[in-house]
Amino acid sequence: MDFRDILARRRMHRAFLPDPLAPEQIDRIAGVIRRAPSGGFSQGGSIVVVTDREKREQIARAFGDEHYSTDGRNFIADAPVHMVISANEALYHARYNEADKLAATGGVEVTWPVPYWFVDAGALMMLVLLAAIDEGLASAFVGHPDQKRIFDELLGLPEDVVPLGLALIGKAGDSPPIGSRLRSRQRPLDDLVHRERW
Ligand SMILES: Cc1cc2nc3c(=O)[nH]c(=O)nc-3n(C[C@H](O)[C@H](O)[C@H](O)COP(=O)(O)O)c2cc1C
Known part of the structure; x- marks a missing residue:
């Protein structure tokens, strides 16, 4: 599909x-992780693919019904593929303490301008969502304030692995009207894109 x-x-x-x-379709979508950029090629992003129905229902229950149910259907539970996208900060500290990196930063770990582990995992999340669309599917991303505990308990995440949230992938159902994207809520383009200087 054209970009x-x-x-x-x-x-x-x-x-x-x-x-x-x-x-094969699930593998192609998860496989975009091989094309994801990462600071210092630290490769701290990860995906847990969940297709098991009972597990998806447990995740849906843990995320709470109120935002995710319409007409008795819960779209988290319905989505046949869940992909939990996570970041691993420790891998970045390890990578940036390797000799080639230390040589470039005067022997001390780089001062992080922003947490690259979350930057990279966010980029991975977007690749996953777009890859699903490229397959002719629909996708979404949702988060929960307590998601670290939820995914630790349900999916056994290691301590160092911090989930960004949950990507949902499947064939599109009849989506309810788009509330949060209403044009009236869109910020003017000039507030978002600045030319030559802010
Ligand atoms: C980091 C992030 C977290 C989000 N978390 C949720 C969420 O927890 N629940 C939800 O219904 N939508 C969530 N969304 C979807 C946004 O509400 C949605 O992207 C926004 O309203 C714009 O709509 P659009 O993506 O369809 O253009 C999230 C989006 C992002 C990027």
Whole structure:
């Protein structure tokens, strides 16, 4: 699919058909991790792919029903593929303490301008969502304030691994009207894109 078409279709879907996806399709989507950039090539991003129905229902319950249910259907539970996208800060500290990096930063670990582990995991999240659209599917991303505990308990994340949230992938269902994207709520482009200087 042409990038412009993918972009035009990009939105957070809020209804999925529960039909399972082909394993090759799931592999292609998760496989974008190989094309994801990372600071110092630290490769701290990770994905846990969940297709097991009972597990997806447990995740949906833990995330709470109120935001995610319409007409008795919960779109987290319905989405046939869950991908938990996480960051691992420790891998960045290890990488930036290797000799080639220390040689460039005077023997001390770089001063982090922003947490690259979250930058990179966010970029990975976007690649996953767009790859799903490229497959002709729908996708969404949701978070929960207590998601570290939730995914530790349900999926056994290691201590160092911090989930950004949950990517949902599946065939598009009939999404409810788009509330949060209303044009009236869109900030003017000039507030977002600055030319030559702020
Ligand atoms: C980091 C992040 C966290 C989000 N968390 C949630 C969430 O917890 N629940 C939800 O319904 N939508 C969530 N969204 C979706 C946003 O509400 C959505 O992206 C925004 O309203 C714009 O709509 P659009 O993505 O369809 O253009 C999240 C989006 C991002 C990027």
